[in-house]
Amino acid sequence: MKMKWAFLTIVFTAFSILSGCDLLVLDPKGPQAETQADVIKLSIGIMSVIVVVVFAILIYILVKYRASKQPDDYEPPHIEGNPIVETIIVAVPILIVTFLSIVSVQSNYAVESAPTGYEEKEPLVIYASSSNWKWHFSYPEQDIETVNYLYIPTDRPLEFRLYSYGPITSFWIPQLGGQKYAMADMITTLHLAADVPGEYMGRNANFSGKGFAKNTFNVKAVSQDDFDEWVDEVKETADPITEERFDELLEPGHLGQLTFNGTHLDFMPPPMKHGSSMEEGDHEEMNME
Template identity: 40%
Template sequence: MRKWIRSAKLSYLALLGMVLLAGCEKNNYLVLNPQGPVAQEELRLIIISVILTAIVILPVIAIFVYILVRYRDKPGNKAPYQPEWADSKVLEIIWWGIPVVIIAILGYFTAQTTLNLTKPPVKDVKPMVVQVTSMNWKWMFTYPEKNIATVNYAEIPAGVPVQFILTSDSNINSFWVPQLGGQEYTMPGMSLGLWLQADKTGEYFGSGANFTGKGFAHMQFRVKSVSQADFDKWAADVKKSSPVLTKDGYKKLSAPSLEKELSFSSYPKGLFQDIVNKNGGEYYQHMNNMGDNNAMTSMDTKK
């Protein structure tokens, strides 16, 4: 039995070592490689959750192994046998009390993090708005301040909080850029807000996180973070050299299909709000992104 326990320990340590070493590769475990304040805040919550969970799991595993060894059925085992033993108030307080305390602590940190993420990550920088529409099987990004649009990629300035306003013109999907923050749903007829920010320049992987038919595996996009000067130059180049997205062009784009990366120098006035409304948004105003964010979503209607 001792030999078996020793082998189990070695196997566990080897497995743990492989997992930890694999995390050293920069491109692996994107969630554990935050590149912005939102993702860093969420990683902190993940670490706290793991620690609190380990407080329960590790002792339970240790007690389980101890019981297997101490009370195993073998000749000469001197472990006490108490068939009339029924309960222990002390043990019941421990195995109910500790989880209650852990859940209360985890609930506090979860609520704190959730409230923090409903506001811009930094307060001393003017935020920008990017409207996101998920379709089968592509992503469209519209920039109301620049009146330009892109498909399957987005550029944002580094160090600037970005309010992504999300909706869907097809199935429910999930917008996710792991290194910048957690996912948020895109839903027909609704506009939901998600604050993200990249601390430095770079390119970040983005993807849908929901099954949406045969092309769902191709619902990936990239988010490129550049300096403010490069962002302004990129927007000006798109404005100057890209084609116009017309209503007929959008109708064709929104049909189920796979698309490469595209750019448009302008798009129809009020396009984003029209997408929300045509999917029932005018009947679900109480569920749309309201307050300051609602003003943001309507910016393109004022152009």
């Protein structure tokens, strides 16, 4: 009986997760996040079955074999095990795990490559770098740079190149897709895309010190036309970014949203794709400047 209570709690929780589709991760706005949400929902489903089976067996046994329900002289039998039963409890988990492994491998390759439905389109490359406790977004194609906010076009794949001026951070826009680390000595790549216009929450998910809680940024997805319009506006109105200005920006602290003409990539090149001795040289130069 007491188990039933716990059981109900769990069913309730599982139910509320499944039905609570306003949860950011389960409310995807891009193909990558959608893949991930599908995987999550599928695994919740399969896992719920396992949980229900275990609970059912447990409750059944507890109800049936309580000492108070047995005759006083009942002496439980000695049972070593049963090959058939043991085969089943090995085989069924192996089947489930095999199935989930296949799903896992497939979905991992999916989120690591260009977003589905966007394979043909030229990706928009954005360098996203973090410093304590800000995000800098450089658009080399448009030659502009923003701080703590992102403007992105819908219907175009996005290729984020991530690195950090400090502790390891993790670039995460839950509604567009899962996170990836940004590190000081190498660039990591994250493929995303936004299907629908809207405002999304983005943040650093990896603990990075005092200002971590507020290390967030705003993501605005707009149509290609609106995006171009915004770029033009920035080109006209924003101040150019200089080395001195950028050094100031790197100082630890929080900043509001800022917009610049030009990118810091020109005078402070990012680390190479994966740090090794040859590339280390570039990194040194970067530090020296």
